Amino acid sequence: xxxxxxxxxxxxxxxxxxxxxxxxxxxxxxxxxxxxxxxxxxxxxxxxxxxxxxxxxxxxxxxxxxxxxxxxxxxxxxxxxxxxxxxxxxxxxxxxxxxxxxxxxxxxxxxxxxxxxxxxxxxxxxxxxxxxxxxxxxxxxxxxxxxxxxxxxxxxxxxxxxxxxxxxxxxxxxxxxxxxxxxxxxx
Amino acid sequence: xxxxxxxxxxxxxxxxxxxxxxxxxxxxxxxxxxxxxxxxxxxxxxxxxxxxxxxxxxxxxxxxxxxxxxxxxxxxxxxxxxxxxxxxxxxxxxxxxxxxxxxxxxxxxxxxxxxxxxxxxxxxxxxxxxxxxxxxxxxxxxxxxxxxxxxxxxxxxxxxxxxxxxxxxxxxxxxxxxxxxxxxxxxxxxxxxxxxxxxxxxxxxxxxxxxxxxxxxxxxxxxxxxxxxxxxxxxxxxxxxxxxxxxxxxxxxxxxxxx
Numbered sequence: 417x418x419x420x421x422x423x424x425x426x427x428x429x430x431x432x433x434x435x436x437x438x439x440x441x442x443x444x445x446x447x448x449x450x451x452x453x454x455x456x457x458x459x460x461x462x463x464x465x466x467x468x469x470x471x472x473x474x475x476x477x478x479x480x481x482x483x484x485x486x487x488x489x490x491x492x493x494x495x496x497x498x499x500x501x502x503x504x505x506x507x508x509x510x511x512x513x514x515x516x517x518x519x520x521x522x523x524x525x526x527x528x529x530x531x532x533x534x535x536x537x538x539x540x541x542x543x544x545x546x547x548x549x550x551x552x553x554x555x556x557x558x559x560x561x562x563x564x565x566x567x568x569x570x571x572x573x574x575x576x577x578x579x580x581x582x583x584x585x586x587x588x589x590x591x592x593x594x595x596x597x598x599x600x601x602x603x
Numbered sequence: 604x605x606x607x608x609x610x611x612x613x614x615x616x617x618x619x620x621x622x623x624x625x626x627x628x629x630x631x632x633x634x635x636x637x638x639x640x641x642x643x644x645x646x647x648x649x650x651x652x653x654x655x656x657x658x659x660x661x662x663x664x665x666x667x668x669x670x671x672x673x674x675x676x677x678x679x680x681x682x683x684x685x686x687x688x689x690x691x692x693x694x695x696x697x698x699x700x701x702x703x704x705x706x707x708x709x710x711x712x713x714x715x716x717x718x719x720x721x722x723x724x725x726x727x728x729x730x731x732x733x734x735x736x737x738x739x740x741x742x743x744x745x746x747x748x749x750x751x752x753x754x755x756x757x758x759x760x761x762x763x764x765x766x767x768x769x770x771x772x773x774x775x776x777x778x779x780x781x782x783x784x785x786x787x788x789x790x791x792x793x794x795x796x797x798x799x800x801x802x803x804x805x806x807x808x809x810x811x812x813x814x815x816x817x818x819x820x821x822x823x824x825x826x827x828x829x830x831x832x833x834x835x836x837x838x839x840x841x842x843x844x845x846x847x848x849x850x851x852x853x854x855x856x857x858x859x860x861x862x
Binding site for chain 1: 714799805807
C-alpha cells in the first residue's frame with residue numbers, strides 16, 4: 417500500500433498505538449481483532465481521537481462519517497436505518513460486503529448504535545489501507561514518480577518534497593458506494 | 604474560589620464524566636459541595652471515568668454519586684434528579700452541561716439526527732429544569748447552563764451552536780420566570796475549550812490547530828466562572844450567559860499562529 421512504501425504491519429502497529437494512547441491502555445493488550453468498544457471500552461468521541469492520531473501518523477484524512485450516514489444521504493433517509501434506528505435489509509447486505517467476516521453480528525433489526533461495537537483494530541486498519549492505496553501514480557505538484565518515505569508512514573515526493581495527496585476517507589466511501597450500487601442495484 | 608464556600612451544598616452536574624462537566628464537579632467538591640455526577644451510557648469509558656471521579660470526590664470527604672441517565676428521556680431525567688436529591692439530601696445547584704451532537708452542516712442533517720439534536724440539547728435540558736424545580740424551589744437554588752460560542756458565531760459542522768443559542772434564550776426566559784421562586788439562572792459561554800470534544804472539532808475545523816495558544820480556555824477556567832456565578836458575589840447577575848473566550852470573539856481577524 418502507499419505503492420509499497422508502507423507495510424500492513426506498520427498500519428496495524430500505528431492503529432494500535434493510536435488506540436493505546438487514546439484509551440490510556442497498554443498496547444500489548446490490543447489485538448488486531450480487538451473490538452474497540454466491547455474489548456477496549458472506547459466511545460464515539462474516542463473514535464475521532466483515534467482517527468486524528470492515525471491521520472497525523474500517515475498524513476491522511478480518515479472518514480468523518482460512517483458508511484450508513486453516507487447511504488442515507490445518498491439514497492434517502494430510511495434506506496439504511498428504519499424509523500426505530502434499526503438496520504434495513506439493504507444496509508445489512510451492504511455492510512456484509514463492506515466489513516466482510518469482521519462483522520458477524522450484523523443482521524436485519526440490529527440497532528444502529530450497536531454497529532460501532534463491531535469495529536475492530538483490523539477494520540480501522542482496512543480503512544487506512546484503502547486511503548493509502550489511493551496514492552496517485554505521480555506527484556500532483558511536479559508530476560514526478562518518485563514517492564519516498566523516511567519513516568515508513570508519511571509519504572512525500574522525492575523530487576519536490578510535496579506530501580502525498582491521498583483521497584479522503586469520506587470521498588472514498590462515496591465512490592465505493594456509487595460503484596457498488598451501479599453493479600448490484602441495492603438501492 | 605476553593606475555600607469551602609459551597610460546604611454541604613448539593614450540586615448535580617449533567618454529563619460530568621469528562622471535560623467541562625468533570626472540571627465543574629471537581630471544583631465544587633473542592634469548595635465543599637456534595638456532588639451528583641451523570642453519564643449517559645452503561646459499560647463505556649464515560650461510566651468508567653464517572654466512577655473514577657466519584658471515588659476521587661469521595662476521597663475529599665464529600666458525598667458523591669454517579670448516576671446513569673440519558674437526559675433526552677424524560678423518565679430517565681426524573682430518576683436522575685430523584686437519585687441526586689436522595690443521595691445528597693436535596694438540590695441547591697443544577698449544572699446543565701450534557702450535550703450530544705453530530706458534526707455536519709445543518710443542511711445535511713438527517714431527520715433522525717435533527718431529532719436527537721433537539722431532544723438532547725434543548726428538550727433534555729428543559730426536562731432537567733422541570734424535574735429539578737421542586738427541589739430548587741425549596742433550596743432557592745441556582746441553574747447554570749454551559750453554552751459555547753457556537754451560539755453566537757459560525758463554527759464549521761457545528762449544529763449544536765443553534766441549540767446553544769436556543770438554550771441561552773431559555774436562560775433569559777427562566778431567569779425571569781423563576782425569579783419569584785428565588786431561583787437564579789445564568790449561563791457560561793465558552794470559546795475554544797481544551798476538552799475531548801475539541802479533538803472532534805479540530806477534524807472539521809482544520810485551522811483550529813493553527814490558533815494561537817493564548818485563545819484556548821481550560822475546563823478549569825469555565826469551572827471557576829460557574830462557581831463564581833453560583834457564589835453570593837454574583838448575586839446581581841441574572842439571565843446572562845457570560846463569555847469566556849480569552850478575547851477570541853473580540854477580533855474579526857486573527858492571523859493564525861501569530862500574536
